Amino acid sequence: xxxxxxxxxxxxxxxxxxxxxxxxxxxxxxxxxxxxxxxxxxxxxxxxxxxxxxxxxxxxxxxxxxxxxxxxxxxxxxxxxxxxxxxxxxxxxxxxxxxxxxxxxxxxxxxxxxxxxxxxxxxxxxxxxxxxxxxxxxx
Numbered sequence: 001x002x003x004x005x006x007x008x009x010x011x012x013x014x015x016x017x018x019x020x021x022x023x024x025x026x027x028x029x030x031x032x033x034x035x036x037x038x039x040x041x042x043x044x045x046x047x048x049x050x051x052x053x054x055x056x057x058x059x060x061x062x063x064x065x066x067x068x069x070x071x072x073x074x075x076x077x078x079x080x081x082x083x084x085x086x087x088x089x090x091x092x093x094x095x096x097x098x099x100x101x102x103x104x105x106x107x108x109x110x111x112x113x114x115x116x117x118x119x120x121x122x123x124x125x126x127x128x129x130x131x132x133x134x135x136x137x138x139x
Contacts, residue, residue, distance in 0.1 A: 010069045011035040031065040042086045053094040064094045
C-alpha cells in the first residue's frame with residue numbers, strides 16, 4: 001500500500017476509476033469508501049434517476065456523500081470548479097447537509113419545477129406533482 005493511500009489523502013497511486021478505467025481525474029470518495037473520478041460518478045447520477053441518490057457501481061450501496069480530493073492539483077481549474085459545484089449540489093440533495101436554505105433547495109430542484117409548470121394545464125397532474133415536489137423538498 002502506498003504512503004499517500006495510508007494517510008487517507010486520496011486513492012492509491014496505482015488505482016484506476018472503476019467507471020472509466022482510466023487514471024483518476026479529480027478523485028472523489030463515496031461514503032462506501034470507493035473512489036471514482038468526480039465527473040464519472042456525477043454522470044452516473046445524472047443518467048440514472050436524478051430524484052434519488054445513485055448507487056455505488058461496485059457495492060450497490062446508496063451514495064449519500066461524495067468527497068472530492070486534489071482540486072488544487074489539477075491544471076483544468078474551471079472544469080474542476082464546475083464538477084465540484086455538481087458534487088456540492090449532490091451532497092445538499094442527498095447528504096446530511098439538509099440545512100440548506102429553501103431557496104437553494106428550490107434551485108437544486110429546477111427540473112421538478114420545470115415539470116410542474118409544464119403539466120400545469122392538467123389540474124389533476126399538477127396536484128399530484130405538487131405533492132411530490134413538497135415531499136421531496138421537505139426531506
